[in-house]
Structure formats: C-alpha cells, structure tokens
Amino acid sequence: MTFPREGGCQCGAIRYAVARPPTVIFACHCTACQRRSGSAFVVSLIVPDRDFRLTRGRLKPQTRTADSGATLTHWFCADCGTAILGMERGTAPQLYQTVRVGTLDDSTGLRPAVHVWTRSAQDWVAIPQGSHAFPENPPRPLLNYGQAPAS
Ligand SMILES: [Zn+2]
Ligand SMILES: [Zn+2]
Numbered sequence: 001m002t003f004p005r006e007g008g009c010q011c012g013a014i015r016y017a018v019a020r021p022p023t024v025i026f027a028c029h030c031t032a033c034q035r036r037s038g039s040a041f042v043v044s045l046i047v048p049d050r051d052f053r054l055t056r057g058r059l060k061p062q063t064r065t066a067d068s069g070a071t072l073t074h075w076f077c078a079d080c081g082t083a084i085l086g087m088e089r090g091t092a093p094q095l096y097q098t099v100r101v102g103t104l105d106d107s108t109g110l111r112p113a114v115h116v117w118t119r120s121a122q123d124w125v126a127i128p129q130g131s132h133a134f135p136e137n138p139p140r141p142l143l144n145y146g147q148a149p150a151s
Contacts, residue, residue: 007104009082015056018099022047025110030117040122043112044086046143059084081151086129114145
C-alpha cells in the first residue's frame with residue numbers, strides 16, 4: 001500500500017488527500033450501506049483524522065438514526081452526490097475518518113481485511129478466506145482489526 005494518495009468526488013468539487021496507509025479497510029454489507037450506495041456493499045478505509053485532509057470544496061452532512069438509536073452522520077458532495085466520508089470514529093484527540101475507498105484516484109491494493117454485517121450480504125458475494133467476518137457489528141471496535149502497522 002503506497003501512500004499518500006488523493007481522491008475526490010465525481011464532479012471534482014471535492015478533493016482530498018490521505019497521508020498514510022489506513023489503520024483498517026473494511027467492507028460493510030448492511031442494508032443501509034446497500035441502499036445508500038445502490039450496490040451490494042461499501043468498502044471504506046479508516047485513518048486517523050490527522051492523516052485525512054480536505055484539499056478542495058466543502059462536504060455536506062447527512063444524518064440518520066441507526067436501529068441502535070445512535071445518530072450516524074455521513075458526508076457527501078452537494079453538487080454530484082458522491083459519498084466521501086462515513087461516520088467519525090473514536091473520540092478527540094484520537095479521532096478517525098472513514099473514507100470510501102472507491103473515491104480514491106487509485107484504489108489498487110486496498111483489500112478489506114474485515115467484512116461486517118455479512119448476515120445481510122448478497123448470497124452471491126463470497127467472503128475471501130482469511131478475512132475477519134462478522135454477521136453484524138464486530139464484538140470490538142473495527143480499529144482493533146487493523147491490517148497496517150499503526151503510524
Ligand atoms: Zn462532486
Ligand atoms: Zn453498513
């Protein structure tokens with residue numbers, strides 16, 4: 001995994017940079033991610049907030065209430081609708097950003113080590129051998145299943 005890498009939305013109004021390899025990459029097969037993306041699952045990487053930098057534009061928040069009652073905020077480009085960031089994780093000063101891997105200019109080599117909400121995965125999706133796979137949320141925070149050395 002070579003970093004830094006840059007990314008952005010489809011229309012170019014939003015650009016960002018990720019400075020270092022992510023703490024963890026995961027795929028979420030929950031029905032909310034399926035609906036939001038119009039696809040089978042969403043692949044995201046998690047990096048410390050200090051390693052994520054918005055270099056152009058301003059993201060718009062969208063908030064929903066999860067089944068658990070928690071309020072979850074996602075961030076997208078208001079011009080083209082591309083989803084860029086998922087919910088923030090952790091707490092200050094150790095805050096983490098969840099970045100949609102497909103919005104990077106180059107997403108090669110960014111394979112998810114963790115698959116969550118496999119309970120609602122499409123039945124044609126095969127979870128690769130050796131992955132951490134959980135039927136719902138993992139028992140410990142996602143950050144504990146990291147694949148890259150902490151920076
Ligand atoms: Zn855009
Ligand atoms: Zn999800």
